[in-house]
Structure formats: C-alpha cells, structure tokens
Amino acid sequence: MKAFKVLFNTVALMALTAMSAFAAEGAAGGSHKWVIYLTAGLCISIAAFGTGLGQGRAIASAVEGISRNPSASGKIMTTMIVGLAMIESLAIYALVISLILLFVV
Structure with a gap:
C-alpha cells in the first residue's frame, strides 16, 4: 500500500509540473524549460524502474515454474517471452x- 501511495504521489507531481510547463508557454523567455526536462527524466526513470521490477518478477516466476515442472518449459518460456515483450512496450x-x-x- 505504501508503494502505491509513493507511485500515486510521483505521478501527481509529474502531472502538476507538466501542467505548469504548458501554462508557461506564453510566458516570456521560456523560463520553465527545466520543468520539461525534469518531467521527461522522471517519466523514463520511473518506467525503467517499474519495467525492471516487472521483468525480474516474470523471469523469477518462469524459472520457478520450470524447476517445478521441467517438461512444461517450452510453454512457460513462450509465455514468458510474450509477457516480457508486453512489459518492455510500456518502457517504450x-x-x-x-x-x-x-x-x-
């Protein structure tokens, strides 16, 4: 639950900073350009962190499933590869x- 609160607060902060960046478009000189850089960096870093955790859990579960039932390794590996592609698409x-x-x- 605590991780959800941290994630929600981070997303809310990113949304608020993006709105202020768009509102500052008409301002003189583009003085809020740093907010866009910060938001872009936070966006990709949170996505990389989340997808890394997701891929780690997927691989760990696949290895555990293969160790319990080695004869099902083909189906498990195919499902894992498709799942990893879906997880990686979020980072993209x-x-x-x-x-x-x-x-x-």
Whole structure:
C-alpha cells in the first residue's frame, strides 16, 4: 500500500509540473524549460524502474515454474517471452512520451 501511495504521489507531481510547463508557454523567455526536462527524466526513470521490477518478477516466476515442472518449459518460456515483450512496450511508450516532451513541447 505504501508503494502505491509513493507511485500515486510521483505521478501527481509529474502531472502538476507538466501542467505548469504548458501554462508557461506564453510566458516570456521560456523560463520553465527545466520543468520539461525534469518531467521527461522522471517519466523514463520511473518506467525503467517499474519495467525492471516487472521483468525480474516474470523471469523469477518462469524459472520457478520450470524447476517445478521441467517438461512444461517450452510453454512457460513462450509465455514468458510474450509477457516480457508486453512489459518492455510500456518502457517504450514512456520513452516516446519523454521524447515528445523534450523535442515537441
């Protein structure tokens, strides 16, 4: 539950800083450009941390399943590879969002 609160607060902070960055678009000189850099960095770092944890848990579970039933290793490995691809796609989406923040906004 504590991890959920920390994650929620981090996402809320990122949303608030992104809104202030968009609001400062009309301001003189773009003085809030650092907020966009901070938000992009936080976005990709949180995504990398989360996907790393998810992939670690997936691999650990697959190894445990294979050790319990070695004859099912083919099905377990196939399912694990598909799951890892899905987990990795989340990091790629976060990378795209970070790049949009850096180069478009």
